[in-house]
Amino acid sequence: xxxxxxxxxxxxxxxxxxxxxxxxxxxxxxxxxxxxxxxxxxxxxxxxxxxxxxxxxxxxxxxxxxxxxxxxxxxxxxxxxxxxxxxxxxxxxxxxxxxxxxxxxxxxxxxxxxxxxxxxxxxxxxxxxxxxxxxxxxxxxxxxxxxxxxxxxxxxxxxxxxxxxxxxxxxxxxxxxxxxxxxxxxxxxxxxxxxxxxxxxxxxxxxxxxxxxxxxxxxxxxxxxxxxxxxxxxxxxxxxxxxxxxxxxxxxxxxxxxxxxxxxxxxxxxxxxxxxxxxxxxxxxxxxxxxxxxxxxxxxxxxxxxxxxxxxxxxxxxxxxxxxxxxxxxxxxxxxxxxxxxxxxxxxxxxxxxxxxxxxxxxxxxxxxxxxxxxxxxxxxxxxxxxxxx
Numbered sequence: 001x002x003x004x005x006x007x008x009x010x011x012x013x014x015x016x017x018x019x020x021x022x023x024x025x026x027x028x029x030x031x032x033x034x035x036x037x038x039x040x041x042x043x044x045x046x047x048x049x050x051x052x053x054x055x056x057x058x059x060x061x062x063x064x065x066x067x068x069x070x071x072x073x074x075x076x077x078x079x080x081x082x083x084x085x086x087x088x089x090x091x092x093x094x095x096x097x098x099x100x101x102x103x104x105x106x107x108x109x110x111x112x113x114x115x116x117x118x119x120x121x122x123x124x125x126x127x128x129x130x131x132x133x134x135x136x137x138x139x140x141x142x143x144x145x146x147x148x149x150x151x152x153x154x155x156x157x158x159x160x161x162x163x164x165x166x167x168x169x170x171x172x173x174x175x176x177x178x179x180x181x182x183x184x185x186x187x188x189x190x191x192x193x194x195x196x197x198x199x200x201x202x203x204x205x206x207x208x209x210x211x212x213x214x215x216x217x218x219x220x221x222x223x224x225x226x227x228x229x230x231x232x233x234x235x236x237x238x239x240x241x242x243x244x245x246x247x248x249x250x251x252x253x254x255x256x257x258x259x260x261x262x263x264x265x266x267x268x269x270x271x272x273x274x275x276x277x278x279x280x281x282x283x284x285x286x287x288x289x290x291x292x293x294x295x296x297x298x299x300x301x302x303x304x305x306x307x308x309x310x311x312x313x314x315x316x317x318x319x320x321x322x323x324x325x326x327x328x329x330x331x332x333x334x335x336x337x338x339x340x341x342x343x344x345x346x347x348x349x350x351x352x353x354x355x356x357x358x359x360x361x362x363x364x365x366x367x368x369x370x371x372x373x374x375x376x377x378x379x380x381x382x383x384x385x386x387x388x389x390x
Contacts, residue, residue: 065141068287082144088177107161128335149209193249228333262373281380
């Protein structure tokens with residue numbers, strides 16, 4: 001295959017239809033035209049948001065989030081839209097020499113080069129996810145949606161031959177930092193673990209491509225774990241080791257951090273419970289309102305763990321819930337972008353809010369319905385926006 005300019009390759013990818021992870025993807029060009037603002041569209045500013053709001057500049061080792069008012073594509077651009085969170089900085093790995101070790105309770109320990117990984121059957125899946133700390137204070141900017149390409153984790157683990165009693169799969173990145181544990185300073189790698197049953201799901205991949213391009217450095221080059229339907233912290237970047245063991249993985253970013261502390265009724269007893277941040281909770285958010293002539297349009301996104309959705313609804317002021325349109329082309333694990341035609345919008349101040357309902361009848365919670373919690377993780381409550389129509 002001849003080399004192609006990356007931007008031309010990306011444009012060709014966005015125009016094409018594809019089948020990703022067993023889910024048909026159609027009409028991607030239509031998706032782009034529906035989410036990009038038309039020439040005659042005017043952005044209506046939110047009054048709950050500073051007019052000059054902007055996220056931090058994108059720097060190696062830093063945090064980056066997008067201004068969700070300007071979601072233009074179904075796919076978040078690698079370079080300036082898909083969010084980035086890095087806990088131990090951004091290691092620079094050599095794709096030609098990097099190896100992934102498969103160790104522990106396996107019959108066939110492995111040391112795989114990227115060439116070995118690329119020789120394995122390639123699968124592609126669209127998956128969107130957000131940071132476990134995404135929230136309204138940054139207007140839901142820690143989020144993104146992309147097409148990921150790589151090899152299926154389950155097949156690799158089967159080839160390694162997990163031994164009896166191997167119940168936990170630990171994933172370690174090449175990013176490292178110093179931690180103080182009981183007054184002792186030690187170096188630790190970023191790591192997360194999945195149970196055997198979780199890791200053997202057929203939609204989990206070791207990703208080396210993002211939106212038709214080699215995985216960028218900020219997103220884990222040359223290879224990362226991709227667990228669709230889970231919060232971003234699970235998707236270990238700069239992957240260097242997969243270790244099978246007989247006990248639960250415990251580390252800062254699974255046992256001591258990214259843990260939701262909330263009050264729950266447990267068998268009739270009120271208790272403070274610590275719960276791992278794992279699968280994405282049912283969520284929607286309004287991100288943009290525009291005017292074209294005398295017409296107004298409301299747009300936003302929904303995201304969850306892959307459970308099919310029944311409806312997305314929008315409420316204006318104290319009016320009834322009204323059904324929004326989920327834009328075409330969404331797949332099981334992608335974000336779902338939605339649109340609502342706001343007819344006869346009256347001048348003055350308004351409150352607007354969205355909610356999403358899945359096929360099981362679960363409804364996105366209001367802030368009042370959320371469990372009492374202390375930690376900043378899992379902010380999935382309905383997100384009310386305010387604006388003024390002139």
